[in-house]
Amino acid sequence: MAFRESGNLKPFEKHIWLSSPTMHGEELKYMSDAFNTNWMSTVGENIDKAEELLADYIGVKYAVALSCGTAALHLATKLAGEKLYGQPRPNEGTLSGKTVFASDCTFDASINPIAYEDGNAVFIDTEYDTWNMDPKALEKAFSIYPDVKLVVLAHLYGTPGKAEEIKEICDRHGALIVEDAAESLGAKYKLGDKWVETGSLGDYNCISFNGNKIITGSSGGMFLTNSKEDAEKVRKWSTQSRENAPWYQHEEIGYNYRMSNVIAGVVRGQFPYLSEHIAQKKAIYERYKEGFKDLPVSMNPFDREKSEPNFWLSCMIIDKDYMCPQARDDNHAVYNSESNKSCPTEILETLSRFNAEGRPIWKPMHAQPIYRSHPFITANGNGRAVSNAYIDTGKALDVGMDIFSRGLCLPSDNKMTAEEQDKIIEIIKNCFR
Numbered sequence: 001m002a003f004r005e006s007g008n009l010k011p012f013e014k015h016i017w018l019s020s021p022t023m024h025g026e027e028l029k030y031m032s033d034a035f036n037t038n039w040m041s042t043v044g045e046n047i048d049k050a051e052e053l054l055a056d057y058i059g060v061k062y063a064v065a066l067s068c069g070t071a072a073l074h075l076a077t078k079l080a081g082e083k084l085y086g087q088p089r090p091n092e093g094t095l096s097g098k099t100v101f102a103s104d105c106t107f108d109a110s111i112n113p114i115a116y117e118d119g120n121a122v123f124i125d126t127e128y129d130t131w132n133m134d135p136k137a138l139e140k141a142f143s144i145y146p147d148v149k150l151v152v153l154a155h156l157y158g159t160p161g162k163a164e165e166i167k168e169i170c171d172r173h174g175a176l177i178v179e180d181a182a183e184s185l186g187a188k189y190k191l192g193d194k195w196v197e198t199g200s201l202g203d204y205n206c207i208s209f210n211g212n213k214i215i216t217g218s219s220g221g222m223f224l225t226n227s228k229e230d231a232e233k234v235r236k237w238s239t240q241s242r243e244n245a246p247w248y249q250h251e252e253i254g255y256n257y258r259m260s261n262v263i264a265g266v267v268r269g270q271f272p273y274l275s276e277h278i279a280q281k282k283a284i285y286e287r288y289k290e291g292f293k294d295l296p297v298s299m300n301p302f303d304r305e306k307s308e309p310n311f312w313l314s315c316m317i318i319d320k321d322y323m324c325p326q327a328r329d330d331n332h333a334v335y336n337s338e339s340n341k342s343c344p345t346e347i348l349e350t351l352s353r354f355n356a357e358g359r360p361i362w363k364p365m366h367a368q369p370i371y372r373s374h375p376f377i378t379a380n381g382n383g384r385a386v387s388n389a390y391i392d393t394g395k396a397l398d399v400g401m402d403i404f405s406r407g408l409c410l411p412s413d414n415k416m417t418a419e420e421q422d423k424i425i426e427i428i429k430n431c432f433r
């Protein structure tokens with residue numbers, strides 16, 4: 001076995017979380033205000049203030065507070081479809097029959113809205129520099145599907161992707177961008193010579209306040225835009241699509257997606273702590289980087305010239321030559337331990353034995369059972385059916401699956417002490433003995 005029990009390493013008494021909510025007290029005040037004024041609804045001062053705070057911070061004109069990031073992504077994707085292709089027939093989604101390019105390595109919430117709107121996702125492979133959508137693969141995809149007009153772009157783990165290249169490609173092809181900044185609130189990106197926030201880079205932008213995010217509302221999300229008309233449309237859809245009539249009149253499909261005034265109170269109370277959370281997460285990242293400097297691993301990368309991540313989750317990837325054999329089917333993972341080597345499965349199982357929580361990297365969408373029949377495009381072109389039993393085509397590229405196989409998310413809770421983190425580092429070092 002590669003992992004060597006070393007003397008005094010005992011499981012943590014208190015569970016170490018991947019990323020748990022960090023409350024400060026003001027949240028309770030705003031929640032109580034909602035209670036005391038009886039605005040226990042999807043209307044109220046907390047919602048107005050939370051929208052104002054986020055729009056100002058991100059540098060967009062309008063924010064619409066919604067029940068979750070997935071709702072924001074759904075309405076953003078629906079809106080993009082309607083802008084591109086007009087109002088759908090009553091029983092059809094706005095992307096009916098249309099192809100949409102999407103980040104491959106992400107949470108399925110990023111891209112499910114394409115299916116909600118009857119579109120067909122084509123997954124775009126990942127690059128090694130930021131672990132986000134590969135502009136070269138996107139360019140290839142446009143050469144194969146020149147008519148595509150929509151791209152869903154996620155920034156993973158708080159690290160901005162190559163948005164400048166991707167925006168340039170999309171502009172050239174007349175395509176719109178839905179930006180999934182669910183994980184990257186507070187991450188900055190240098191666009192030209194101007195620093196901007198993620199959440200302002202697309203045509204339709206989304207963030208999440210899910211319980212494990214950099215700040216939380218316990219749940220919640222926001223749609224961000226510079227267009228008043230778009231903000232009003234999303235607000236209408238999110239409140240059951242009421243028309244202007246004295247009764248409940250409906251001419252299009254609606255949703256109950258609005259944020260509650262209680263949740264907005266939590267968001268409002270959390271907001272002043274965003275930069276503190278980012279600083280804590282950055283310190284965690286730096287401590288891991290230093291702690292692992294003698295191991296054959298590296299941290300999730302970012303472009304220092306062009307971005308300042310929010311460091312939401314610290315992740316690591318094991319050098320190819322130091323991977324022990326590991327196999328994963330749809331539901332299980334096994335590995336063969338070897339000395340001086342390890343693998344994500346061994347590390348995650350070991351962390352769990354020590355009462356600490358890590359997580360596999362997002363399994364790429366093109367490898368998910370539900371999306372296996374969808375096209376997958378790499379920097380070499382079609383990413384499926386490229387191996388050949390008789391010759392080495394050298395074309396079987398799959399960066400997302402490689403990062404999934406060799407990478408993992410580390411415990412990144414901002415309440416973890418330096419001593420606890422040092423012990424996590426020690427546990428991981430022991431996996432390589």
Ligand SMILES: Cc1ncc(COP(=O)(O)O)c(C=O)c1O
Pocket residue numbers: 068069070071073106107109110154180182183207208209210219220221
């Ligand atoms: C990349 C990404 N997109 C979308 C979402 C969905 O956000 P929510 O959980 O608020 O619906 C999440 C997180 O949960 C996410 O990590």
